Amino acid sequence: MKLYVYKxxxxxxxxxxxxxNKILGMWDSFYKNNDDYNGKVYAVYYDYESNYKGDYSLALCTEDILADKFFEVDFAKSIEYKCAGKDEIITVWKRIWEDEEENKIKRSYDIDCEEYKKDGSVVIHLF
Structure with a gap:
């Protein structure tokens, strides 16, 4: 699946x-310029300097607002962590980092993705 980069x-x-401020500004800009958008939005983490403690880039993406830059993802090849809503995302990321520190999961630090679903739930995909 192609995820097209907005910002x-x-x-x-x-x-x-x-x-x-950076992250919320990116989201605000997206919805200000796409106020009637009702598709899924993805937050794609990439260009990791090292691991979760280092610098990284974050892109807001969609499946259907075409752009020159895009990511090719295969969700079937990801490890999934589910969040009931946006309020759980930080807590779930902390659990992911703990799982990694305890060697319960192995991350490639190539690309990761948050999939924001229409029902308000979020799935974090680790590749």
């Missing part, structure tokens, strides 16, 4: 004091 930011979970 990207570069950040760090632990060192970037402006992380929330």
């Amino acid at each position: 990207t930011v570069r950040t760090n979970n632990f060192e970037d004091k402006d992380i929330m």
